Amino acid sequence: MSAVFENVTCKFCGCLCDDIAVEVEDRRILKAKRACPNGLGMFLNYDPTLQSPLVEGKEVEWDEAVSAAADILSRADSPLIYGLSSTSSEAQRKAVELADRLGAIIDSTSSVCHFPTTLGFQMVGGAACTLGEVKARADLLIFWGCNPMEAHMRHFTRYSANAKGFLTPNGRRDRTVVVVDVRPTKTAKTADRFLQIEPGTDYEVLTSLRALIKGKDINEPVGGLPSEQIKELVQMMKTCRYGVAFFGMGLTMTAGRGYNVAEIFALGAELNQYTRFFAMPMRGHGNVAGADQVITWLSGYPAAVSFARGYPQFGPGEFTSVDVLARRETDAALIIASDPMAHFPRKAAEHLERIPAILMAPVTNCSSQVANVILPTACYGIDAPGTAYRMDNVPIRLRSVMQKVRPTDEEMLMRIMEAVKQ
Amino acid sequence: MIGIIGGRVFDPMNGINGTIQDIWIKGGKIVSQEEVDPQKARRIDASGQVVMPGGVDLHSHISGAKANAGRKLCPEDSRRLIRARTGFFRSGSGYTVPSTHLTGYLYAEMGYTTVMEAASAPLVARHTHEELQDIPIIDKGVLITMGNNHFIMKCIQNGEMEKARDYVAWLLEASKGFGIKIVNPGGVENWKYGKNVQNLEDEVIGFGVTPRRILSALARIREELKLPHPPHIHGLSLGRSGNADITVETIKSMEGIDAHFCHIQFMSYGGKPGEFPKSAAVKVAQAVTENPHITVDVGQVLFGPATTMTSDAPFEFSLSRKIGAKWVNNDLESESGGGVVPLTYKRNDPVHSTMWSIGLELFLLIEDPWRVYLTTDHPNAGPFSGYPEVIRMLMDRDFRAQEFEKIHKKAMKNSILPELNREYTLNEIAIITRAGPAKRLGLKNKGHLGVGADADITVYANLENKAEMFAHPAWVIKDGEVVVRDGKLIREQLGRTLYVSPSYEKAIEKDIRAHFDNSYTVSFENYPIAPEHIGPSEKLTCD
CATH class of the missing domain: 3.40.228.10 (Dimethylsulfoxide Reductase, domain 2)
Structure with a gap:
């Protein structure tokens, strides 16, 4: 039996069209009416089944993956938290909190677009x-x-x-x-x-x-x-x-x-x-505007923020991800809902390959190739609800059209935060 | 259980004016002594100290689209004040627009426990609520802008007042708002055509209504819905020389219906438009005195950096052109608009000095402290962290005279401030900073220390320097927990978001849905904010 969900928001791009009718059967999306080809691809290609997290390519239990991620981040002197543009603002808020607690640099994909x-x-x-x-x-x-x-x-x-x-x-x-x-x-x-x-x-x-x-x-x-x-x-x-x-x-x-x-x-x-x-x-990813908003209200600055001194510092060119990586100024990375390996210049990508990296994302992407820890999380707007900001900064609710079996980015970030504290 | 023992208590709502009394707390509420076991209660020695309810701010821009645009626009402001994380507490930055956690910390450390966000358009209220959840400790609410709302103006045009009333109720529920905010009624809609409104009879383009009709309709709707707070009005011609006349006319136009006029310092200028503003504080104070259903907050100017932010988008445009500052504007579909412009108030600017003087004149001329409240229209006239300095100027005539000597000569010449000898008492300060605003907001459990009130309490060392005294309270208790000791935060907890949900005829939803299909780019189904998405909250009854 299939079910149709109306007024679903597509978070593929900054348009956040919230009029999609999504038809679901057996935890698989059959149709996404009114979605454009880009959005349709996102809805139809997502596989919501539970996947094991990977540590160094090996399937492990979630607890082990969380502690491996926490271990990488606590050992690092200058961790970088990057991405955020396709996750929810609820998860973005947790990511900034984690950056604050770790003394990390936080930066969104805005860094390489707007x-x-x-x-x-x-x-x-x-x-x-x-x-x-x-x-x-x-x-x-x-x-x-x-x-x-x-x-x-x-x-x-x-x-x-x-x-x-x-x-x-x-x-x-x-x-x-x-x-x-x-x-x-x-x-x-x-x-x-x-x-x-x-x-x-x-x-x-x-x-x-x-x-x-x-x-x-x-x-x-x-x-x-x-x-x-x-x-x-x-x-x-x-x-x-x-x-x-x-x-x-x-x-x-x-x-x-x-x-x-x-x-x-x-x-x-x-x-x-x-x-x-x-x-x-024209903002690209579905919640990249939200990343700007959230980092701003929590730190005072929209991106390229370092908490290394204990308080937020803003450094365009200094704390922007590509620069930090190309200059080899970071020794660990947490990548959330994005794919820097596919988009960064070679020098930056090479350093990302060199350092321990954690990838938190609903799909496999180029960055999966280099991540030491992979946390396959739920996809906001499909199997997890949340909030996103349209390209004009209007906040819109992301609905979920099926019961999730994967953890969300927000839940993962909270667990990593707990593990880091210990 | 806590007992605050032996302090001089100022609880104006209950007629207590500096008597030595003990206050008892249990389960986050104030209780009578019989309800606690004095042996088990933690005892706070407040002897020689001053005990007041937690401060209540009824007009402050702390969150949402405009505040965040202000932060993003001005990294220079974020560098003016930084706070490092310590232990459990978060780091933050921002002097005139602090980041969210820092906002909660700074308010709490100043002894304030409840703050009303002064304006959010309903379309972006979800954003405002997200930020409010990240402002810890204090309780808060949001006033929802309605003075340029298409649906409401259409109803007024068609004489459909019941429909307008039901819509307002629906809108407050959908946006999890606390009350009705009106900003430059009709003027923001006209700004979408590059125009504005100048007086109460001007026509709003495309709707055939006037500012007067919008104001009176929303004031009546508030009465019918029995909302706890009256319409919160930012009137016409803000910041313009000669606007005192329209302010007085607007006050009179309320014809005996309850209304709150915010930041009237910005609305009390004499002189001719375009020319140097003169103080019209006497005229406006008189109008306030003669109209007992009207209350005001001042919006006192503080010298130093500020960030202006308002739904009065045409005002922000003209300000930015006048001073050559960077300008942010946002027009919001079917509802509202807004703007942000950074500004520094300088003593050597005769206009700024005049504005500073007008604010103090209003405080001193309006005799009934229950009808005038302390605000700086944060961060428009200066940051809320300047409240203690304002308190000192109100309580200490000599200090005020000293400060007056520093302002611009031209402003001095036009000011009646030296003739005003009034000094506020501690009891009056307790009224304008907590009892008065709480009463006006209709918050029955706030702003007083009677049995059943929320245990939001501030204890101050009784210092000669009142700025020092009010900047660093000895103890701040929120919901029965000690959160600040000797001016320093010691505990972080979540506050609540206060909202109303008046009842309405559900049939209205059909009309609203049609309006959404025609005019919005967000679907009707995705617009309302669910109660579980605003964090810890408290729904106030409308009765």
Whole structure:
């Protein structure tokens, strides 16, 4: 007998679509109605059966795995806790507590995606709105260095380009969509205007937009764009009713990084003297925004936090995971709900391979290859409930659609904490 | 069992003004002496000391989307105050916006045991509750912003007041809120079109209602639902020169219905818009005195760093443009908005000095201490850790005069502060910092030391320097356990989240569901917060 669960939240990406109908039979998901291909993969491929934890590749009892993990962490002089973007905020809270007790460094996957967004935000602030306001009001949408058609597949229909709201009853026809990118993407193909800029020129283009808004004139091409095109974009931005610029890693992880983001945030703020305008990051993993939130309320800082001195210290470039690993400044790692081996630069990955590592995750991934202790935990949003923060920082409940047999990240972290204390 | 023996007790709710009395505690409650075995009770010698109920703060931004944006925005603020972990206690950071555990520790170490989070939009209340669970020791609650809510404005427009009432009840239950917060009614909705409201008759775009109608509807709904706390109002034109007139008009517009006006220091400016603000404290204090159903808290400015954060999003935008500071804004679908701007109050700034003076004038001019409460609108006018300094200025005329000498000359010239000779008594301080706010919040077990009250008690050494005295209590007891000794935390425990759940006609859910389908990006089913997701809690009855 199968059962259907309505209003299930998909935590694959930062869209956190909470309208999925999940059909379950014998602890196996048969269907996930309304989920995009990305989300569908997550629901259908997850195997919720209980798996033994592994220590050095050998199946062991949970107690033994917990004490092995605690042992690694207590022996370390400078442990790193990394990941957190696909776990629940309840587990993230425990992870920060563990970092505090251990004197560890804690960092989330933001470190390699939107950490420059944090740095830009700290420089100039940022004006944003919830995705419901985008749906209801936005008549100008700019997608800058991001490709929602492939990465956030329901963004257009649920929240932005095609959504219908009270000031946008005709959906797509009530909006103008502009894409700025270095190459034609699937998203660019749907745009009313596609501005293809030369790689690495985001900062210059953004600065030119700001200059034009401030009344300066520009008569030369910038970033490969003729000045007329830039002027036209400025005109569109100044005269729209409610404009939103979404940006992705095309802006945050290219030359300029945090300065690019500060520039787009400053541009947004300045446009509010003419109309309403916002700049917002397209957050990737389902609860990466939550990791920022939780680490911030518990320590005062959003990522790259070291508790080594007994109190929280914030160190971009100093306590960011890739830097800590590449400089060999950590001697043990606890990886939670993420896969650094798949994403980190070689130098950082090589050190991760060298040091004792614990992986706490619902699925096998590249990092499983190097972890000395593997704790196969439940998957929040499938067999464990919890809380996650959408890309616009709206908190949404993750439901569970089956009785769990695996322990959750939160439970594991509490057990490790107990074991560390002893 | 604990006995607090021989202290001078200030329990204004029960008419006890400095008499020497013993207080007995059992099972987290205050009990009569007969109920304890004096041989078995732990005895705390309070002779020569001052005993008061635990402090109650009815307006402080300690948690949720705005507070956390403030933390994230300002690593410089987190570096101003750090605390290392010691033994069982967590580390933390943040001077104007402390991290969550540090917030609980600092409040407790100052003798405060109950704090009301001043504002959360219901859509992000789940976030607020997550943070509140990480604020230990103190009890807390959340005021829910409703002054720009589409569903409510639509009901008012259509004259459907019962529907609006049922919705408010549903919303408080769904968000696990404590009361109704109104921030710049209609102005935040208009800000979504780049506009604002200037007076009570201005129209809210798309809804055909006015700030006046929103205020009066929500005030009446509160009465009908018998909520413990009246509507908590942040009015129009906050921070603008000349706003005292609209403040007085808004107070009068309540027409005898209960209301609380928060941080009125920010709402008591004379002069013309855009020009230098003058004090209109006399005018506002008079309006408060003449309208006995109105209470206020002050929002006293403290010189030094602050972080402004409010649902009054258009205010934050204009502030940031004026002072050139970094600006955070968030518009929230169908409900509200908000903003954050860091700011440092300086003595050598004539406007800041004037604001400082206006706050003190209001404290001293409003004669009935039961109707004015101590706040700094934390962290808008300064951090709550500055309360002891404010207490000293209220209790010690000479100290106040000394501080006055340091402010900007231009502010001095316009101030009536030197003419105000009043000095608050310990009993009056007990009223404005615990008995008064507890009574106004409708918390029957807080803010007093009568039998049956929660055993939340603070014992102070009776020092000449009142700032010193109130900054470092000798003992703080929460729920019958000693949590602070000589100003230092010695025990961590969880506090409770206080919320209300008034009854309503369930048929309303059909309309609300339709509203969700049209206007929200979160489904109706996933919006309400279950009681088990807010940690230890206490549901207050509405009667």
